[in-house]
Amino acid sequence: MKTFNKQEGLLSLLDEDFNKGHTRFHRWHIDAPLYARDPAWFTTLRCFKRPMEPELTIHRDDGSGQTMQTEPGLTAFISNVQAYDLMSEEERKIADHSWVEYAPHPYQWMGDCKSKSHGLGLVNRSKEKTTEQLSPYDKKDVKRYPMVWVNPTTRVDEEPRVVEDVAEIREWLAKIQEQVLKPEYVMLPKVVEGDIVMWTNYQMFHTAVDYPSHYGARTMHQANIGASSGPIGPVPIPVSS
Numbered sequence: 209m210k211t212f213n214k215q216e217g218l219l220s221l222l223d224e225d226f227n228k229g230h231t232r233f234h235r236w237h238i239d240a241p242l243y244a245r246d247p248a249w250f251t252t253l254r255c256f257k258r259p260m261e262p263e264l265t266i267h268r269d270d271g272s273g274q275t276m277q278t279e280p281g282l283t284a285f286i287s288n289v290q291a292y293d294l295m296s297e298e299e300r301k302i303a304d305h306s307w308v309e310y311a312p313h314p315y316q317w318m319g320d321c322k323s324k325s326h327g328l329g330l331v332n333r334s335k336e337k338t339t340e341q342l343s344p345y346d347k348k349d350v351k352r353y354p355m356v357w358v359n360p361t362t363r364v365d366e367e368p369r370v371v372e373d374v375a376e377i378r379e380w381l382a383k384i385q386e387q388v389l390k391p392e393y394v395m396l397p398k399v400v401e402g403d404i405v406m407w408t409n410y411q412m413f414h415t416a417v418d419y420p421s422h423y424g425a426r427t428m429h430q431a432n433i434g435a436s437s438g439p440i441g442p443v444p445i446p447v448s449s
């Protein structure tokens with residue numbers, strides 16, 4: 209039986225439905241280690257092989273009822289520049305003046321967390337690891353990035369408010385980011401064998417879209433172009449201690 213917990217944003221997807229072509233976005237992300245190295249400026253993905261049919265229906269499965277059609281084996285994109293454009297003045301002001309300090313080894317830290325049904329953000333279940341549970345780390349490699357990434361400009365900053373509660377941060381981000389997660393704003397480039405898709409990694413979120421394995425193999429070659437400098441915000445942020 210399907211259970212939808214609105215608070216958790218979790219809806220279990222039955223194998224039976226998945227095999228009939230009911231799918232979801234996997235996990236929206238940019239390609240970024242978020243520890244030690246800065247994220248690549250650009251990412252390229254070359255389609256080597258993918259199944260071309262049958263069509264699938266992507267469901268947000270968050271109670272919104274939103275769906276869209278796709279061929280199997282594609283990568284979906286949404287624009288974070290567009291998400292910024294859709295924000296209110298007040299939200300933009302907060303985001304412009306905010307920064308994020310990531311946990312050391314952030315993917316280990318969130319390793320036991322679950323994504324929401326639409327793949328954007330995590331469910332708050334206090335499953336994040338403590339720093340003591342993580343592999344040894346070097347404090348100087350912990351990343352602190354501005355929330356908004358721009359070309360260099362500087363403005364006067366205000367007194368910062370440090371928010372330690374990840375649930376509060378996720379709730380604030382979800383309201384903003386979910387505005388851009390709509391079929392009319394999602395791009396699903398129809399790559400065929402031999403095509404290369406290349407995108408600005410600092411501006412776009414992307415995700416795989418799951419499909420039943422019996423549709424056939426999906427093979428992509430990925431190359432990231434190393435960054436000679438990391439993201440810069442609209443206002444200077446304090447340097448990590």
Ligand SMILES: [Fe+2]
Pocket residue numbers: 237238239414
């Ligand atoms: Fe990726």
